[in-house]
Amino acid sequence: MERILSLQDVRFTYTPDDADGRHAVDGVSFDMQAGEWIAVVGHNGSGKSTLARLMIGLLFPQEGTVGLFGDTLTEDNLWEKRSQMGMVFQNPDNQFVGATVQDDVAFALENNGIPFEEMTLRVRDALRQVKMDTFLDHEPQHLSGGQKQRVAIAGALALRPRLLILDEATSMLDPQGREEVIRVILELREKTGLSVISITHDLEEALLADRVVVMNGGRKFAEGTPQEVFLKGESLTALGLDLPFAMRLSALLGEQGIGTEPGTMTERKLVEQLWTLRSNR
Amino acid sequence: MDIALEQVGYTYAAGTPFQKQALHDVNVRIPSGSYTAIIGHTGSGKSTLLQHLNGLLKPTSGVVRIGETQVTKDTKGKQLKPIRRKVGIVFQFPEHQLFEENVLKDVMFGPLNFGVEEEEAKVRALRWLERVGLPEGTAEKSPFDLSGGQMRRVAIAGVLAMEPDVLVLDEPTAGLDPAGRKEIMDLFYELHGQQNLTTILVTHSMEDAARYADHMIVMHDGTDVLQGPPGEVFADAERLGEWRLGVPRTVSFQRLYEEGAGLPPGPPALTEEQLAAYLAADLGKGGGAS
Numbered sequence: 001m002e003r004i005l006s007l008q009d010v011r012f013t014y015t016p017d018d019a020d021g022r023h024a025v026d027g028v029s030f031d032m033q034a035g036e037w038i039a040v041v042g043h044n045g046s047g048k049s050t051l052a053r054l055m056i057g058l059l060f061p062q063e064g065t066v067g068l069f070g071d072t073l074t075e076d077n078l079w080e081k082r083s084q085m086g087m088v089f090q091n092p093d094n095q096f097v098g099a100t101v102q103d104d105v106a107f108a109l110e111n112n113g114i115p116f117e118e119m120t121l122r123v124r125d126a127l128r129q130v131k132m133d134t135f136l137d138h139e140p141q142h143l144s145g146g147q148k149q150r151v152a153i154a155g156a157l158a159l160r161p162r163l164l165i166l167d168e169a170t171s172m173l174d175p176q177g178r179e180e181v182i183r184v185i186l187e188l189r190e191k192t193g194l195s196v197i198s199i200t201h202d203l204e205e206a207l208l209a210d211r212v213v214v215m216n217g218g219r220k221f222a223e224g225t226p227q228e229v230f231l232k233g234e235s236l237t238a239l240g241l242d243l244p245f246a247m248r249l250s251a252l253l254g255e256q257g258i259g260t261e262p263g264t265m266t267e268r269k270l271v272e273q274l275w276t277l278r279s280n281r
Numbered sequence: 282m283d284i285a286l287e288q289v290g291y292t293y294a295a296g297t298p299f300q301k302q303a304l305h306d307v308n309v310r311i312p313s314g315s316y317t318a319i320i321g322h323t324g325s326g327k328s329t330l331l332q333h334l335n336g337l338l339k340p341t342s343g344v345v346r347i348g349e350t351q352v353t354k355d356t357k358g359k360q361l362k363p364i365r366r367k368v369g370i371v372f373q374f375p376e377h378q379l380f381e382e383n384v385l386k387d388v389m390f391g392p393l394n395f396g397v398e399e400e401e402a403k404v405r406a407l408r409w410l411e412r413v414g415l416p417e418g419t420a421e422k423s424p425f426d427l428s429g430g431q432m433r434r435v436a437i438a439g440v441l442a443m444e445p446d447v448l449v450l451d452e453p454t455a456g457l458d459p460a461g462r463k464e465i466m467d468l469f470y471e472l473h474g475q476q477n478l479t480t481i482l483v484t485h486s487m488e489d490a491a492r493y494a495d496h497m498i499v500m501h502d503g504t505d506v507l508q509g510p511p512g513e514v515f516a517d518a519e520r521l522g523e524w525r526l527g528v529p530r531t532v533s534f535q536r537l538y539e540e541g542a543g544l545p546p547g548p549p550a551l552t553e554e555q556l557a558a559y560l561a562a563d564l565g566k567g568g569g570a571s
Contacts, residue, residue, distance in 0.1 A: 043458040044430050144323045174485035201458040240460030245530050252557035275541045
């Protein structure tokens with residue numbers, strides 16, 4: 001397996017001159033293999049956004065290293081590394097530059113000097129992947145939030161990235177919009193084996209990842225499969241995170257004397273257990 | 282203070298090629314003291330409706346009654362000022378509207394603007410900053426040195442410091458983390474009870490509507506299609522689906538359970554606690570039947 005990303009004991013503070021200053025990221029290490037989906041979760045102020053900025057070289061660590069595609073990220077190789085990454089940010093309205101959907105997706109390709117013929121193909125292809133290919137000439141401001149974020153993802157995909165970073169890309173969307181975006185990402189991963197890092201506070205979204213990194217106070221609080229991480233239950237709630245619905249409901253049922261299997265995380269599994277309980281009563 | 286919209290229509294850019302009818306035949310009543318949730322898909326007209334609640338928009342047809350005041354297309358701007366003092370709106374991402382050099386001035390701005398004396402405005406500002414859960418000393422800071430969650434609270438304190446009778450909340454927790462969302466929603470719910478407020482929540486979250494509201498208005502294609510308590514509104518998932526709306530997660534889980542268990546649909550469970558109690562009763566635990 002190829003290692004896509006490697007963080008080694010990364011420390012970063014926004015106030016380097018203050019000896020007592022708090023480190024926004026304080027000694028974080030983890031690796032990511034090609035094709036993985038990693039969710040980085042944490043409450044506001046946990047250091048997860050700073051971590052994202054370090055991964056894409058918007059910030060450089062004062063200590064430790066960030067490795068991307070086999071090399072340590074430096075000012076010199078920043079642009080070469082960044083050209084292999086796609087990024088989608090939180091606010092769909094802050095990332096539009098084109099007057100139409102297809103212009104917008106083409107923007108970064110033009111900047112990278114991709115020939116026109118190739119560009120047209122890539123734009124169509126990227127929009128097809130996010131199911132927005134019937135909106136080529138639409139004006140971005142008339143799209144719903146979920147549609148806008150899908151176009152933003154297409155813009156990232158058109159660059160054929162090896163790594164897609166989603167920085168709270170679903171947090172401003174309504175439930176339908178969130179579902180649309182998540183469905184598109186799931187499909188993309190299945191079809192193309194794209195590596196994805198999603199920075200989120202939506203634990204239902206984190207459930208879909210291969211691995212979850214939980215941040216708290218600038219440190220890595222937990223890391224593992226969603227199953228391993230969410231078994232920590234209450235200690236995650238104490239960090240201001242919200243457990244998946246099925247787990248919250250299981251806990252409430254426990255208080256009513258109804259025992260379910262520990263670590264039941266999906267609604268489907270929970271309801272099946274309840275049906276069994278019902279037929280056995 | 283009762284609010285009622287009668288036969289309200291609103292057309293943007295009337296008489297130009299960009300003319301667009303955003304509202305038509307809207308007839309809604311928001312009872313004084315209620316906690317009313319307005320739901321509707323993107324483009325259903327709920328944001329346009331919201332702007333009629335304190336005279337930011339005047340109806341192009343029909344009447345908006347806000348307490349004793351009537352607003353029609355002919356109402357003069359000057360007459361709207363008292364309404365704006367009584368109806369406070371917390372817009373989406375209200376922190377984008379912070380502008381003063383320090384937090385105290387920002388929160389005092391609203392009350393001063395409505396003629397409250399300087400001293401009183403200051404007392405109010407400090408009281409509300411504390412009430413929304415900001416640490417002491419925040420008042421002297423620049424709003425732009427605060428975290429996003431704290432900025433949101435400052436902006437909310439600014440609306441509360443006007444001490445409105447009606448508080449309109451437009452997606453007040455968008456972009457906050459789960460703990461922050463719950464804190465803010467619980468704060469509004471507490472204030473609703475303590476201050477005798479009429480609270481109007483415009484939301485995409487069916488869970489919040491179910492948990493906090495006692496009255497709901499469903500908007501679709503520019504008009505009201507359903508009004509009633511959450512227990513009624515969320516009873517018919519199919520009809521909500523036609524308006525591109527869903528039911529709270531608790532209700533969809535309840536329906537899934539009922540279907541597999543061969544049960545007829547029961548009254549919708551509006552909170553996770555209600556759902557757990559319902560399931561326990563059906564399974565013969567927790568003091569339920571059988």
